[in-house]
Amino acid sequence: MIYCTIFVYEVLIKNHIMGEQKVSLVEDQKQMQKFVKSLLNDVEALDYMLKNNLFETGINRIGAEQEMVMVDKNNFKPSLIAMEALEKMTHYPWVETELAKFNLETNLDPRVFEKDCFAQLEKENTEKLDKIQEVLDEMNTSIVLTGILPTLRKYHLEMENLTPKKRYFALMEALNKQRIGESYELRIMGIDELLVKHSSPLLEASNTSFQVHLQVSPDDFVKMYNIAQALAGPMMAISANSSVVFGKRLWHETRIALFQQSLDTRTSHDHMRERSPRVIFGRDWLHESIMEIYKEDIARFRVLLSSDVEEDSLAKLKNGEIPKLRALQVHNSTVYRWNRPCYGISENGKPHLRIENRILPSGPTVIDEVANACFWLGCMIGMGLETDDIREKMSFVDARDNFGKAAKFGIDSKFTWFYDRKISAEDLIFELLPIARKGLESKNIDKDDIDKYLSIIQARAEKNMTGARWLLRGFTKLAEKSNPDEALSVLTATMIQNQRSNKPVHEWDLPNFNDFKMYRPSHLKVSEFMLTDLTTVQKDDIVDLVAELMEWNTIRYTPVEDSKGKLIGLVTARLLLRHYMRCKQSNSKKVTLVSEIMIQNPITVTQETNIMEAMKIMTDNKIGCLPVVQGDELVGLISEKEFLKISASLFERI
Numbered sequence: 178m179i180y181c182t183i184f185v186y187e188v189l190i191k192n193h194i195m196g197e198q199k200v201s202l203v204e205d206q207k208q209m210q211k212f213v214k215s216l217l218n219d220v221e222a223l224d225y226m227l228k229n230n231l232f233e234t235g236i237n238r239i240g241a242e243q244e245m246v247m248v249d250k251n252n253f254k255p256s257l258i259a260m261e262a263l264e265k266m267t268h269y270p271w272v273e274t275e276l277a278k279f280n281l282e283t284n285l286d287p288r289v290f291e292k293d294c295f296a297q298l299e300k301e302n303t304e305k306l307d308k309i310q311e312v313l314d315e316m317n318t319s320i321v322l323t324g325i326l327p328t329l330r331k332y333h334l335e336m337e338n339l340t341p342k343k344r345y346f347a348l349m350e351a352l353n354k355q356r357i358g359e360s361y362e363l364r365i366m367g368i369d370e371l372l373v374k375h376s377s378p379l380l381e382a383s384n385t386s387f388q389v390h391l392q393v394s395p396d397d398f399v400k401m402y403n404i405a406q407a408l409a410g411p412m413m414a415i416s417a418n419s420s421v422v423f424g425k426r427l428w429h430e431t432r433i434a435l436f437q438q439s440l441d442t443r444t445s446h447d448h449m450r451e452r453s454p455r456v457i458f459g460r461d462w463l464h465e466s467i468m469e470i471y472k473e474d475i476a477r478f479r480v481l482l483s484s485d486v487e488e489d490s491l492a493k494l495k496n497g498e499i500p501k502l503r504a505l506q507v508h509n510s511t512v513y514r515w516n517r518p519c520y521g522i523s524e525n526g527k528p529h530l531r532i533e534n535r536i537l538p539s540g541p542t543v544i545d546e547v548a549n550a551c552f553w554l555g556c557m558i559g560m561g562l563e564t565d566d567i568r569e570k571m572s573f574v575d576a577r578d579n580f581g582k583a584a585k586f587g588i589d590s591k592f593t594w595f596y597d598r599k600i601s602a603e604d605l606i607f608e609l610l611p612i613a614r615k616g617l618e619s620k621n622i623d624k625d626d627i628d629k630y631l632s633i634i635q636a637r638a639e640k641n642m643t644g645a646r647w648l649l650r651g652f653t654k655l656a657e658k659s660n661p662d663e664a665l666s667v668l669t670a671t672m673i674q675n676q677r678s679n680k681p682v683h684e685w686d687l688p689n690f691n692d693f694k695m696y697r698p699s700h701l702k703v704s705e706f707m708l709t710d711l712t713t714v715q716k717d718d719i720v721d722l723v724a725e726l727m728e729w730n731t732i733r734y735t736p737v738e739d740s741k742g743k744l745i746g747l748v749t750a751r752l753l754l755r756h757y758m759r760c761k762q763s764n765s766k767k768v769t770l771v772s773e774i775m776i777q778n779p780i781t782v783t784q785e786t787n788i789m790e791a792m793k794i795m796t797d798n799k800i801g802c803l804p805v806v807q808g809d810e811l812v813g814l815i816s817e818k819e820f821l822k823i824s825a826s827l828f829e830r831i
Contacts, residue, residue, distance in 0.1 A: 212504060215486045216475065219505035222490035223520070224468055226528060227395050231499070233527035237290035237620070238392040239554060240531075243283045243302055243546075244275060244385035244539050246321045247313065248328065252701075253669040255279035255326065255333045256318040259340055265312045272309060274340045277382035279326075279333065281309065287390070290554065295626050299547040303679070306543065319673050322546070324419025324432045324538030325383050327648065327665045327672075330704070331423065332785070334379040349378055365434045367420070367427035367585070368649070383422070384432045385539040387546045390519065390531045391554060398518075398530055399463045403567050404560050405516040405532050406459060408553065410579025410592055411609060414602035415637055416549045417587040418538040418644030418682075421652050421668070424661045429587025429645035432538060436513070456513040458580055462573045467518050467530060471505065474512040499528050515580070532557075536580075541644040541682040542675065544633065551622075551630035552613050559616025570595040587645045588638070606638040633681045642683040651688045659690070660819065662705035703791050704784035707805045707813030713738050716745060716772035720756060723748050723771060734802040736811055737775050744804050744811040746775035781806045784813070792820060 226232060247256040257278035266272055271284050283305050288294050310320055339345055361380055365371045393401045417429035428434055437456040463469055486507075490500035502520055509518070519531040537549050564570065575593040582590045583602065590602040600608075610631055617627045637643055648668065655664035671688035713736045714723050723735055727750060737746035748771060756774050759765070781804045782791050791803055795817070802816035 212486065215490075215504035216508055219490050219500070219502040220468070220471060220475070222494055222500050223471070223502060223505065225491070225494060226499075227466060227468070230395075231528060232395045233392075233523055233525070233529045234394040234396070236392070237558075238287045238390075238523075238529075239290045239294060239298070239550070240287035240390040241285045241298065241302070241546075241550060242386075242388040243285060243306070243322075244387070245281050245283075245306070245309075246323065246326045246329075246385055246539075247279050247281065247318050248321050248326065248669065248673075250317045250319050252328075253319075253666045253673075254328050254330075255338075256313075256316070257333075257338055258316055258318060262309075262312060262316060262318070265315070266309065269305075269308060271305060274342065275382070276340060276345055277334070277379060278338050278340055280340075280382060280385065283309070287392075290391075290558075291621050293623050293626060295547055295551050295622065295630055298550065299543055302543050302546070320676075321669065321673055322385075322387075322540030322542065322676055323644070323672060324385060324417075324430060324540065325422050325435070326385075326669070327421045327652070328669050329383055329423070331373065331375060332702075332704075334375065334377055334382060336377050336379060339379055363435065363438050365422075365425075365427045365431060365438070367425070367431070369425040369427065371423060371425045371427055373423070381436060384419075384436055386432070386535060387537045387539050387549070389534045389537060389550045389553060391534070391557060392529050392531050395467070395530055397561070398467050398532075399465065400564075400566065401557060401561055402467070402516065402518070402532055403462050404557055404564070405534065406462070406573070407567050407571060407576045408556050408560070408609075409458070409515060409536055409576065410583045410590070411602060411605050412534070412549070412553050412556075413536055413580060413583035414586075414588050414590050415552070415606055415634060415643060416537050416545075417583070417646075418540050418648070420587070420645035420648045421665070424665060426649055426652060428585045429589075429643070429649075430538060430584045433515075433581075433584035458515055458577050459573070462568050470514070470518050471509065475508065478508075478512055499526060538644070540676065541647070541672065541685075542679050544630075544679050545644070545681050548630040548633035548681070551617070551626075552609075552634045555613030555615075555617040555622075555627075555631070556609050557616065558619060559612035559614070562616065562619060563612065571597075588641055588643050603638045603641065606634065610635055633683070636681070636683045640683045642685075644682050647682055647685055647687070654687055655690070660706050662701055663690075701788045702784060703782055703786045703788060703803075703805055703815055704813075706788060706819045707784070707815045708819070709813045711736060711811070711814055713811070714748070714771055715739065716770065716775065718771045720753070720769040720771060720774060724753050724757075727753070734814065734816055736804050736814060737771055738811050742811055743809045744779070744781065744806055746771070746777050747779040747802075747804060748775050749801070752776070779804055782815070783807065791815060 247258065247262070248254060249256045259274050259278045259281060262281070263272070263274060273282055275282050285298060285301055288297060306320060313320065336349065339349060361375045361378060363371055363373050363380070413430055419431045420426060420429050422431045422435065486503045488500055488503065490502060493500040499522055501522065506520060515536050517533040517535055519533050521529055521531060523529050534553060537546070540546065571594065579592045582592065588602050592600050592602065592605055594600050594605060614627055614631060651668050651671070652664055655667055667688050667690055675685050712726050712730050712732060714726065716737055727733065727735055733750040735748045736744060737748060738744055752774050756769065780794065780798055780800065782794065784805055784807065795801065795803060802814060804811055805813035805815060
């Protein structure tokens with residue numbers, strides 16, 4: 178039975194894949210039937226081309242796509258200027274929008290996999306980023322290369338920050354139609370825990386990546402795709418770069434969990450029927466051909482979007498022409514596989530097949546990204562030379578499990594490798610390096626380039642220092658001496674400085690506050706500083722319990738909430754002192770409840786309240802703390818203690 182769900186992913190409507198063709202929601206049966214007919218037509222045409230050897234062979238090309246985040250130079254928060262920036266870059270056809278106003282993407286030229294291709298890839302990417310940065314300098318904005326921007330906040334992902342293009346509005350509409358419940362939910366456990374609801378599907382815009390393509394021949398596709406799946410775990414471990422999200426230390430590559438959870442259309446059921454998420458690693462090895470993937474995706478995931486498909490693929494083939502397979506490309510792009518099969522037509526007019534690696538995050542630097550690409554591509558070719566069928570050496574379940582472990586634990590992962598052997602991520606990287614070198618040498622890659630890029634991978638493993646590890650260590654160090662907002666701002670400022678030097682991440686020093694001397698919190702919101710790990714009581718608790726809790730936790734304020742989390746009062750240290758003085762004077766031993774002494778209807782603020790406004794409220798009302806609420810629900814607490822932290826940190830740098 179077909180698993181019916183509603184989904185769309187922005188890749189399907191990017192100009193470099195689809196041109197300017199119109200993509201729309203499927204809302205009536207005739208539209209659906211027409212598109213499905215075109216889709217089945219494309220499948221049949223692809224099968225015909227495979228069986229009749231119409232594909233380009235004997236050449237490997239590589240390519241890449243660079244996603245990036247833009248931040249304001251003053252506060253290192255997202256800069257929402259994508260449309261304005263593109264107006265200034267109309268002469269750069271290789272730069273384009275992404276889903277959110279704070280993202281851009283560049284397309285790097287495809288090139289033959291040989292000689293100095295990696296040096297040229299680094300040179301091209303650096304030059305294009307420099308050209309973009311020159312324009313952004315005029316707009317007080319900087320580029321950041323990272324899997325997820327540390328300073329990104331939930332309020333940056335509201336619908337008003339969606340890139341104002343029809344195709345993106347179609348995406349949002351489709352995602353909202355498939356949503357079950359009132360909100361999107363994220364549950365991710367790392368060192369810290371992220372448990373958050375959000376009203377917008379724009380959560381997916383948090384992720385940025387460096388997507389690498391490898392062209393392969395149809396005869397080799399099954400073998401090479403399976404190798405890519407096996408390599409997913411170690412590649413994730415050595416390249417992870419998104420471990421700090423919304424001020425929480427989570428997975429080493431939180432992109433994986435965030436993307437799957439933000440677009441997972443499934444819900445809980447009483448029955449144990451299996452349903453696949455649209456963000457998927459895969460269910461099994463490939464066995465016969467690329468057709469298995471396309472057929473599985475059509476069978477499992479119902480069509481939602483259609484396009485203005487006008488070509489008859491089979492008719493084109495009969496006329497000796499090569500079809501673009503528009504419908505198949507649309508549907509293929511609505512199923513997010515971490516290793517994605519791609520169909521395209523080369524400049525010589527011949528069709529080709531590619532494997533797109535979507536595992537690699539953006540950053541930490543261009544040289545790190547190219548090193549990741551070099552290592553992956555070398556391993557792909559090298560392992561292909563050594564292994565006829567990887568299915569004989571390891572199970573698919575282990576390959577998938579390795580990928581999940583690597584996303585969570587990065588370079589600290591323990592894998593199950595060939596013939597059920599247990600091995601650490603570092604040791605496996607050391608084993609794969611000579612295989613990668615052999616693969617690169619077989620493609621006549623310049624020796625100096627092989628040494629340059631593989632030495633970066635080796636050094637990362639030796640020093641146990643990836644982008645994810647640097648972020649975790651840096652944030653922990655900074656957060657011990659400052660508020661989370663300042664720590665994240667300094668972290669991001671340091672990342673930008675290091676990226677401009679193009680120094681690989683294993684050579685980075687940990688950040689310090691001197692890296693961002695101009696930190697100014699006056700424009701910030703209460704959400705950046707409030708305490709969320711709260712000690713609370715209820716109105717029927719005895720006062721003695723409150724006194725003990727406040728002493729144990731060294732706190733001066735305790736919110737009172739009901740069983741549903743609604744704020745109903747506040748107990749302060751001063752109130753407790755007055756209570757016990759009265760009891761001593763009257764020699765009373767009466768059991769007193771919290772409801773008898775608490776401040777009812779305390780003054781509150783919201784997460785969106787400006788930090789200076791909050792300080793003024795406290796000063797004007799001569800109070801030492803403010804509960805933070807969302808509606809009636811207690812979500813945090815801000816006190817004079819948090820303001821003193823801000824002041825102390827600023828005074829230290831005067």
